[in-house]
Amino acid sequence: MEKDFLEKVLIDEEEIKEICKRLGAQITEDYKDKNLLVVGVLKGSVPFLTDLIRNIDLECELDFMAVSSYEGTQTSGRVAFKKDLDINPEGRDILIVEDILDSGLTLSYLKNVLAVRNPASVKICTFLDKPANRKAPLTAEYVGKTIPDEFVIGYGLDYNEKYRNLSYVGVLSPKIYAE
Ligand code: IMP
Ligand code: MG
Numbered sequence: 001m002e003k004d005f006l007e008k009v010l011i012d013e014e015e016i017k018e019i020c021k022r023l024g025a026q027i028t029e030d031y032k033d034k035n036l037l038v039v040g041v042l043k044g045s046v047p048f049l050t051d052l053i054r055n056i057d058l059e060c061e062l063d064f065m066a067v068s069s070y071e072g073t074q075t076s077g078r079v080a081f082k083k084d085l086d087i088n089p090e091g092r093d094i095l096i097v098e099d100i101l102d103s104g105l106t107l108s109y110l111k112n113v114l115a116v117r118n119p120a121s122v123k124i125c126t127f128l129d130k131p132a133n134r135k136a137p138l139t140a141e142y143v144g145k146t147i148p149d150e151f152v153i154g155y156g157l158d159y160n161e162k163y164r165n166l167s168y169v170g171v172l173s174p175k176i177y178a179e
Contacts, residue, residue, distance in 0.1 A: 005163065007171040010152060011145060016051070016168070019144040023125060024055020026142065027095065034093040035120060036060035041067065041110065042083065043164065044099030044156040048127040048144070052097060063087045067106055079109040089119045099156045100128040101143075104136035111138075128152065128169070151177075 011019075027036075038056075040049040042064050053062065066083035094114055101107060107124055114122050125142035132149035153159050154166030159176065 003170075005153075005173050005176050007173045009168050009170045010147065010150075011155070011169040013167050015145075016155060019127070020048070020051040020055050023142050023144060024052055024057075027052075027125065028055075028057045031056075031058055031060070031093060031095070035091065037087060037089060037092040037094050037119075038062050039085065039089075039094055039096050039114075040064045041096065041098045041106070044158065045097045045127070047156040047164070048099060049097045052125070061087055061092075065110060067110065079106055081113070089114055089117050092119050094119045094122045095142075096122065096124045098124065098126045098140075100130060100152070101126040101138065101140050102130045102133050104134050104138035107140075108136040108138050127155070128157075 036058060038049070038053060038060055040046065040062070043066070053060070063085045064083065065085060067079050067081055096107065096110060096114075098107060101124070107126075111122055111124070123142070124138075124140040126140040127144040129140060129143045129146045130149055131146060150171045151159070152169050153163035153172045154169045156164050157169065158164045159172050163172075
């Protein structure tokens with residue numbers, strides 16, 4: 001199975017399953033007396049979110065937000081709001097679910113937006129963490145896996161909107177950037 005867009009597989013399906021099981025169990029324990037509202041960040045978080053919530057053994061609600069970093073391949077620091085919550089977050093224990101925490105600019109923006117709406121709490125669950133590239137001082141309470149500063153694709157993560165449907169996480173081949 002040669003895939004020319006792929007440098008290597010970083011996290012296979014088996015490991016993804018284990019990560020979701022571990023995080024789901026931890027969240028189940030931590031939120032058992034809380035009023036959990038899971039907020040997925042569109043679109044990258046979707047595969048992770050669907051696996052994660054099936055490992056959370058609690059009554060909870062689900063909603064989505066969408067933002068986009070302003071233009072280009074590098075995060076510019078400017079974030080545009082594209083979709084707001086449908087559910088009122090006041091008094092709720094919000095768990096933001098994201099595909100990857102990189103510069104931290106997207107999630108610190110979202111955290112600030114939600115914090116002023118009087119939720120009971122706001123925490124972050126990210127599938128991947130790339131701490132090497134952090135620009136905003138942000139840490140996630142729940143991290144699937146910490147990875148080196150490489151551009152990854154699959155399991156929700158895209159390059160120009162492609163590769164989100166891969167069932168594993170891989171490092172994008174540099175050949176693809178050069179095209
Ligand atoms: P941040 O604001 O820099 O933390 O940006 C996070 C967003 O950048 C993620 O939601 C992804 O959409 C994107 N991103 C950052 N690193 C990668 C990567 O390695 N592959 C694909 N998307 C990435
Ligand atoms: Mg994203």
